[in-house]
Amino acid sequence: MKTINVGIIGAGYRGVNTLAERIVDVSEETGLRVTRLCDTRSDRLEECQAYLSHLFSERGIDTDICTTEDADALICDDAVDLVMVTTPQCAHLGPAVTALESGKRVYCDKPIAHTLDDAIAILEAERRTENPMILGFTRRYEAPWRKAYELVQDGTIGDLHMMQVRDIIPFHTYFHRWHRRRAWSGDAINDKSSHHMDVFNWFAGCPAEQISGVGGRRVFVEKADAPERCLECHLECPWRVNPTRGLVKSQEELSLTGDSWMNATEEYDRVDNCVYLPGADILDHASFQIRYESGLIASLWVSFFGPKADDQETFELIGTKGRIILTRHTGILGIVTDYGASHEVIDCKKDNFGSSHFGADLELVRELKTFYDGSPPLVSASNGLEAARLIEAGLRSIDNGGELIKMSDIPTVQ
Ligand SMILES: NC(=O)c1ccc[n+]([C@@H]2O[C@H](COP(=O)([O-])OP(=O)(O)OC[C@H]3O[C@@H](n4cnc5c(N)ncnc54)[C@H](O)[C@@H]3O)[C@@H](O)[C@H]2O)c1
Known part of the structure; x- marks a missing residue:
């Protein structure tokens, strides 16, 4: 079976801890392999590279996953056949348009963008390049x-x-x-x-x-005296999240994927901003x-x-x-x-049904293979x-x- 090399831009919860995991789950059936990862966070990249290499090796599949902070470099890389855009939607436009223009197969997660202007620009790029993209409405x-x-x-x-x-x-x-x-x-x-x-x-x-x-x-509703994040707060609160566990699900995963979530300092990157924090x-x-x-x-x-x-x-x-x-x-x-x-x-x-999104993500990954082979999205x-x-x-x-x-x-x- 032909190997389909996947490059993921946005190595977060959706890109790595959901879709890449599902790619691993059906890798023998589809030929899909993750070969490149891009993120603005170097610590995230290191963790995800180790984590995914580990998941593939558990299935006896050798991978050579390279990382970059430059989305354009990932898109142009010959080791990528299919580009997946899983950044927050405010950062879909740039990689989505460049990927469409590269002529490679493109997956973009939902929502297509954070503004209607960006959504229109992505659709115009799709029409201009005559390169249909596939979306992730689960x-x-x-x-x-x-x-x-x-x-x-x-x-x-x-x-x-x-x-x-x-x-x-x-x-x-x-x-x-x-x-x-x-x-x-x-x-x-x-x-x-x-x-x-x-x-x-x-x-x-x-x-x-x-x-x-x-x-x-x-x-x-914002509170002027809200702490910045749950990590710094000891109040009893129904909304508290444990940043030391971030979005990972087991101790084993924690050792492979945890620290970058905990170490994030900017509001945009943190997963435990106080729900009452102004802004x-x-x-x-x-x-x-x-x-x-x-x-x-x-x-x-x-x-x-x-x-x-x-x-x-x-x-x-x-x-x-x-x-x-x-x-x-x-x-x-x-x-x-x-x-x-x-x-x-x-x-x-x-x-x-117990898999992510009630099994939808496995179907989505199978559909990526069909899409790569030439079917309409x-x-x-x-x-x-x-x-x-x-x-x-x-x-x-x-x-x-x-x-x-x-x-x-x-x-x-x-
Ligand atoms: N289809 C679904 O059901 C579903 C489910 C969850 C999330 N999503 C979508 O997936 C996307 C990502 O969500 P998430 O929950 O994974 O977010 P996340 O914060 O967990 O992951 C996003 C990753 O992108 C990185 N990033 C941010 N800006 C970047 C940029 N400009 N270039 C490269 N990397 C960048 C972040 O460092 C982070 O690692 C969103 O559009 C979200 O709506 C879809």
Whole structure:
């Protein structure tokens, strides 16, 4: 089997501690190997090089993973066939455009960018270079969401008229990390709900016409006397994170990947900024109403201070003849059809449900191989742009007191 050499730009939680790990998991099946890593943090690079070499060697695969702080050098390197951009979204544009221009295969994580301007620039580069890129909207790779889509397409619930995502999640991590400033994340709503907007667009199958939203920050409100970070704080606090463990999952991993998270000193790099530290300008909850050109309506209800629970994220679809409720953390679809006469439960959990994003990242990595071999991307840059346009319009509505925003007023790529 041909070896496909992967270069990862942004050696953090997503790039290394999720996607590179999954690449290792299916390396024999796909031929994918990580050969180059780029990050702005040299200590992160050292740790990740050691960590990934160790994971590959456990599978009997020899690797020669080189590191660089220069993204352009990684992209131009002959030892890279496929470039993965997994930096924070404020740093997607530069590497994404250079990678597209190199003619190599390109993966860019979601959200496509932190601003609509950057999203448009990436899509324009894709059109100019005629080099399609693949995106990381994980729900499109998850079995229950795909099954729900198939059922709707088959007419199981009749004509689809209403959709709702309810995502009440314990994601105070957004206030601990770089997501805490819009200048870096484009808002927590951009980071998380670009997934939800993409799901709505996917199921609607036509352009959105209008959106309105309300939201704000009620829980993670800044305090003038907040400590800088959890590491320096000894207060009892429900939001405390342990920076000495960073984002790693075991003692063995800690010895290979831990210190760079703990040693970070800048707000952008730290994973344990106090949630009350002044500077955060993102929302911690919001509600949006969307209407599509077909008349279909969608509603999104999201909070980042919700408790952990099996039903913390649900997706409900209502058609003329029935309805579907998807519960993400159980992988279960509850289906009512025939105007209420028939009730069914489908368990969509597969063997890999315990893997990251309920198995979606394994599917995504398999899809990277298919994409590398020439198939069109399962999730495209256009999907990324359409989600970004809804986020831009939704945030504009919230910032203007709930004003109704017409999507025709939101810039796009012709
Ligand atoms: N698809 C998904 O479900 C999913 C899940 C998590 C994260 N993500 C996305 O992945 C991206 C990264 O998120 P993360 O949680 O891994 O963040 P992270 O902070 O853990 O990792 C980002 C890494 O990029 C490095 N970096 C920052 N700026 C850089 C630059 N200009 N050039 C090179 N390296 C740079 C940082 O030092 C860090 O090591 C974000 O866009 C995020 O939204 C997607």
